[in-house]
Amino acid sequence: MAGEVAIRIPSPEARAAYLMLHSQEHHGYHARGRLLLRDFLDLAMLGQEPDGLDLRSALRLVSGPAQTRALAFLAAAADFGIPTPGIIFDPPQRAWSHRARNRLAGPLVHRQLTGSLGLARYEIGRLFRDRRRTYRLARSLAKLAEIGRKLMRKLDKFRDNVAG
Numbered sequence: 001m002a003g004e005v006a007i008r009i010p011s012p013e014a015r016a017a018y019l020m021l022h023s024q025e026h027h028g029y030h031a032r033g034r035l036l037l038r039d040f041l042d043l044a045m046l047g048q049e050p051d052g053l054d055l056r057s058a059l060r061l062v063s064g065p066a067q068t069r070a071l072a073f074l075a076a077a078a079d080f081g082i083p084t085p086g087i088i089f090d091p092p093q094r095a096w097s098h099r100a101r102n103r104l105a106g107p108l109v110h111r112q113l114t115g116s117l118g119l120a121r122y123e124i125g126r127l128f129r130d131r132r133r134t135y136r137l138a139r140s141l142a143k144l145a146e147i148g149r150k151l152m153r154k155l156d157k158f159r160d161n162v163a164g
Contacts, residue, residue, distance in 0.1 A: 012049040017061035019043060020070040030069040035100045039073075040080050047083065055084055072096040115162055119154070 010018070023039045024030040047053045055074060062070045075089040075097035089097075127134045 012046045012051065012053045013058040014061060016043060016046050016053060016055065016058035020073050021062060021066060024069040024073050025066055030072060033096065033100045033103055035076055035104050040077050040082060043077055044082050055087055068093070076100055112162055115158060119158055
């Protein structure tokens, strides 16, 4: 038929190799010890392809020093629960993965701590402005179970707000 267009889609292995090279080389994430969770999501989605994903074949498409960086990327992916069957990682690749994962988690911990401190500052301000609230709080301090229940409720609300 006239007007038909043939679309060639690369294999999951070629797309995984491109993903690793693009993330680690093009953006320089390996040199900066940086990870993007969306790269892991893309890799996990490639693993869901009907034909599956052979990561060893994908690594064969990556050559030279880029292969070492691609393996570090896969080590980090394994740390996030993405299956990497049959791939053995060297200690430097594991070390890079752990450093990058900790660097990724740092801002999250910082955001949670700052949010907790902000909430505490707000509550202290309310106590100074509202004497009745201060009196109610002082009265409830006599009941430790009540304090625990209130703190857990506040923490649950805060965690829900931080999680989005």
